[in-house]
Amino acid sequence: MPLFKDGEGEGENDDKRELFDTWRFNEGRVLEIERPIRLSVKPAGIALEYMESMGIPVVHRRVVSLFERLGLQKEVQFIPVDVEGQTEPWFILNALRVIRCIDDARCDEVSYWGPEDGEPDRVGEYQNVRGLKVDPAKIGDADIFRPWGWLVVLIVSEHVKQAMETEGITGMKFLEV
Template sequence: MKYYELYDDVYIPGRWHLKMPVDGRGVWIDTWRFNEGRVLDIEGLIRFPLKLAGVALDFTLCSMGVPVVHRRVVSLFERLGIQKEVQFIAVEVEGQTEPWFILNTLYVIRCIDDAKCEEVFYWLPEDNRPDKLGGYRNVRGLKVDPAKIGKANIFRPWGWKVVLIVSERVKQAMEEEGITGAKFIEV
């Protein structure tokens, strides 16, 4: 099985760009909680203002990397039988009447293959960050070890949760469905 980083195609001409999410009062919300790999209990409205108006995409990363998807993606994941691997959190997107969702991935898997990555940097004692000591500071040319992934179809890699990874099955389904905005790079 192959795996792919799922990211946002920022070079689509005329596309929209979303700002950071805000609550009902317009206050920015903590986006890191969407990388933790757990079900979230969200109270109140989450809204995404537009940074740049344009063509709405089925898959988008907001300015802080939170995946926002159209209901077409929700339906696709349900047909694939992988809806238990994610939580879809209803949100409003400025200027849109159709349903949109934050795609909150529920799995974090320890699967980075350090030896096959292009470059891996770790937090060291001299960085004066004891809370991060020994963890990944940066990963370039990410590669994963498929033997450590099991049957997961969508997840974040432990230690480098800024990346969203999907199985080849999900990649192919998204491409066949014509999901706009999604780009893939093999990891």
């Protein structure tokens, strides 16, 4: 599901829409979105209530309602998006916390960028993490966050996981970390 900012419009100008900078949704901060975001679903099918577009969580209004009932408003930002072919409200789930919590010793494998990799501004950062494990002592009371250094992962507490399962939210896949 490609993520686009509305550009020149739709129809014959579809090729003029610019791809949206998705990395900023992993930074753990409130975002000010100036232009509407539109999602194109490929291939077309039944929409799940939790989907990802280029690694960015896109959720149905039922997820927003559940998170509000759970009191998670300070941990997430929901950014409205238009999903092609859908009339229901959809939102990007922007996690507002990044926590330094990866437990390198318990992960299956971790590797770091080094000087020899040709990315000087990334030296010392995670290059790869397999079998992610986190240190619960470093998480505190967080219910939803991204782990510092491996922002491609969204982590939720057991409480949030159980609430989503009880609510019957479709589309998630949970792995214990």
